[in-house]
Amino acid sequence: xVKNKPAYYKGIVIGGSAGSFSLVTKILxxxxxxxKYPIIICLHRLKHIRSGLLEGLxxxxxxxxxxxxxxxxxxxxxxxxxxxxxHLFIExxxxxxxxxxxxxxxxxPSIDHTFFSAATSFREKMxxxxxxxxxxxxxxxxxxxxxxxxxxxxxDPKTCDVDMMTKSALQLFNPDKVLSPEEIIDFLxxx
Numbered sequence: 001x002v003k004n005k006p007a008y009y010k011g012i013v014i015g016g017s018a019g020s021f022s023l024v025t026k027i028l029x030x031x032x033x034x035x036k037y038p039i040i041i042c043l044h045r046l047k048h049i050r051s052g053l054l055e056g057l058x059x060x061x062x063x064x065x066x067x068x069x070x071x072x073x074x075x076x077x078x079x080x081x082x083x084x085x086x087h088l089f090i091e092x093x094x095x096x097x098x099x100x101x102x103x104x105x106x107x108x109p110s111i112d113h114t115f116f117s118a119a120t121s122f123r124e125k126m127x128x129x130x131x132x133x134x135x136x137x138x139x140x141x142x143x144x145x146x147x148x149x150x151x152x153x154x155x156d157p158k159t160c161d162v163d164m165m166t167k168s169a170l171q172l173f174n175p176d177k178v179l180s181p182e183e184i185i186d187f188l189x190x191x
Contacts (some may be wrong), residue, residue, distance in 0.1 A: 006124055006125050007126060008124050008125065009036075009037045009122075010037075010038075010074075010121070010125040010126055011037060011038045011039070011040055011041075011074060011090065011094070011118060011122055011125075011126050011127075012037050012038070012039045012040070012126070012127045012131070012191075013040045013041075013042070013090075013114060013115060013118045013126060013127070013128050013129070014040070014042070014130075015020075015041075015042045015043075015111030015112075015128075015129070015131065015133075015137075015141065015142070015147070016026075016041075016044075016111075016130070016132055016133055016138075017044040017107075017111070017131075017132070017133030017134055017137065017138075017162070017165055018044075018133050018134035018161060018162040019133070019161025019190070020131040020132050020133060020161075021043065021053065021056075021122030023132065023181055024041060024057065024131070024157075025056065025057060025060045025130055026181060026185070027036060027181070027184065027188065028060060028062065028063065028065070028079060029060040029061060029062065029136065030062075030189075031063060031185070031188055031189060032062065032189050034077070035062075035063060035076075035077055035189075036075070036076045036077055037076050037153070037191065038040075038074040038076055038078055038079075039078070039079045039080070039085060040074070040079075040080045040082075040090065040118065041079060041080065041081050041082065042082040042083065042088055042109050042110075042111045042113065042115075042138075043081070043108070044111075044133070044135075044137070045082075045109070045143065053081070053082055053084075054067055057079070057081065058068060061079060061155070062137070063077055063078060063079050064079065065078075065079040065080075065081055066078065066079070066081070067081050067083045068080045068081075068083070068088070068096040068098070068099060069096075069098070069184055070096065070098045071095050071097070072096045073094060073095050074090075075094075080096065081095075081158075082109035082114060082117075083098065083109070085108055086099065086100060086108065086109055087099040087100070087101060087104070087110055087113045087179070088106055088109050088113070088114050089117040090118040090121045090122065091117070091121060092120075092121050094121070097117075099113075099144075101177060104137065105123075105135055106135060107135070107137045110137055111130070111137045111141055112136035112137055112138060112139075112141035114139050114141065115128055115141025115142050115144060115145055116140065116189055117182065118142050118145070119141070119144045119147070119186065120148065122148055122150065123147075123148045123150065124148070124150060124151075125150075126145065126150040126151070127150065127151045127152075127153065127186065127188075127190060127191075128141075128145035128146075128150050128151070128152050128153070129152075129153045129154075129155075129163060130152075130153070130166060130169050130175075131155045131156055131160070131166070132159075132161045132163065132165065132166065133160075133162060133164060133165030133166070133184070134162040134164050134165065135164060136164065136165065137167060137189065138168075139165065139169040139172055140167050140168065141171065142169050143172045146173050146175060146186045152173075152175035152176050153176065153177045153178075153179055153184060153186065153187065154166050154170060154173060154175045154178050156178050156180050158181065160181045178189040
């Protein structure tokens with residue numbers, strides 16, 4: 001089934017773990033400066049260490065990258081990075097909710113939680129992208145995006161630093177696209 005592209009998207013949600021920081025940096029450095037949709041990024045991070053991840057992304061990104069606070073409303077052309085040790089949920093009114101509830105898949109932030117909430121809130125008006133990673137977090141979440149008619153992209157496992165996350169997703173469903181990093185960048189810039 002070929003999905004029709006909606007007239008606009010409410011959000012682009014990207015999840016990744018081991019090996020994904022360099023890829024996210026590359027995506028943000030090559031995305032068009034006039035990109036008009038909010039990008040929500042959920043990466044597995046160390047709990048209590050201020051790693052400079054936000055600063056590193058801002059140095060390379062063509063868009064402003066922020067760690068959102070609770071109830072912040074998403075805006076187009078900005079990047080929202082899930083804070084360390086908080087789950088990031090997307091609400092129906094396009095605001096962010098942060099939570100310290102139990103870890104999911106050994107992770108907080110959990111990629112599954114972010115995908116589940118975005119899929120429920122955005123439905124067909126979202127793109128979900130799952131990148132390289134060393135556990136299964138994100139696989140069920142991106143399948144939920146697919147089930148709610150969002151557009152789904154899984155990084156080609158052959159191009160992953162660690163392919164467990166993407167292979168786990170591909171065992172659950174057939175995404176709309178399986179793409180290399182270059183193809184993911186081209187896709188986003190085509191929106």
